Amino acid sequence: MKSKEWKKVVKASKNKEYQKAIDHLNNILAYNIDDQERIIVLVDIAQCNKKINKIEEAVSFFDKAIDIENETNTFFALMHKAAFLYEIGKPQESLDIYKRIKAYPNLTAEDKEAINININLIEKEDIYN
Numbered sequence: 598m599k600s601k602e603w604k605k606v607v608k609a610s611k612n613k614e615y616q617k618a619i620d621h622l623n624n625i626l627a628y629n630i631d632d633q634e635r636i637i638v639l640v641d642i643a644q645c646n647k648k649i650n651k652i653e654e655a656v657s658f659f660d661k662a663i664d665i666e667n668e669t670n671t672f673f674a675l676m677h678k679a680a681f682l683y684e685i686g687k688p689q690e691s692l693d694i695y696k697r698i699k700a701y702p703n704l705t706a707e708d709k710e711a712i713n714i715n716i717n718l719i720e721k722e723d724i725y726n
Contacts, residue, residue, distance in 0.1 A: 599625055599628050599630070602621050602622075602624045602625045602628075603621075603625065605617075605618075605621040606618050606621045606622055606625070606641070609621060610645070613648070615645040615646075615648045615649045616645075616649060618641075618645045619642055619645045619646065622638050622641050622642045622645070623642070625638050626638055626639075632665050632668070632669055633669075633671075635662075635665055636662045636665050636666060636669075636671070636673055636674050637673070639658050639659075639661050639662035639665070639674065640658070640659065640662050640673065640674050640677050642658045643655045643656075643657075643658035643659045643662070643677070643678075643681070644677070644681075646658060647681060647684075647685075652685060655681065656678075656681075659674055659677065659678040659681065660678075662674035662677075663675055663678065670701065670702075670703060672698045672701055675694055675697070675698050676698065678694060679691045679694035679695050679698070679715070680715075682694065683719065688719050688722065691715075691719060692716060692719045692720065695712050695715050695716045695719070696716065698712055699712050699713075699716070
């Protein structure tokens with residue numbers, strides 16, 4: 598059952614057993630889940646890979662989630678990938694993604710504010726580097 602797998606993901610993550618969490622997340626992907634849940638699972642797999650320093654795998658799972666998002670005009674995975682790239686020392690790539698998201702037509706005022714804050718922080722930091 599899918600809910601049992603989610604519980605296993607949470608337990609493994611709390612115990613910092615990220616490979617186990619990835620295994621359970623992959624089990625969830627085998628279920629018939631909608632695109633939004635699939636995006637969340639793929640982002641979670643990316644985050645777990647980041648925790649165990651599998652950077653290329655993390656990027657790959659972010660990109661899989663983004664491929665689905667491109668069809669739904671959402672940006673959950675894009676936001677997470679932008680933050681991830683910033684964390685691993687790729688501020689320009691992160692900035693490019695935030696600017697791409699800023700052009701989305703369905704942004705709320707809160708979305709725009711959050712994106713502008715991130716853009717300003719990266720640009721301000723870039724001045725000092």
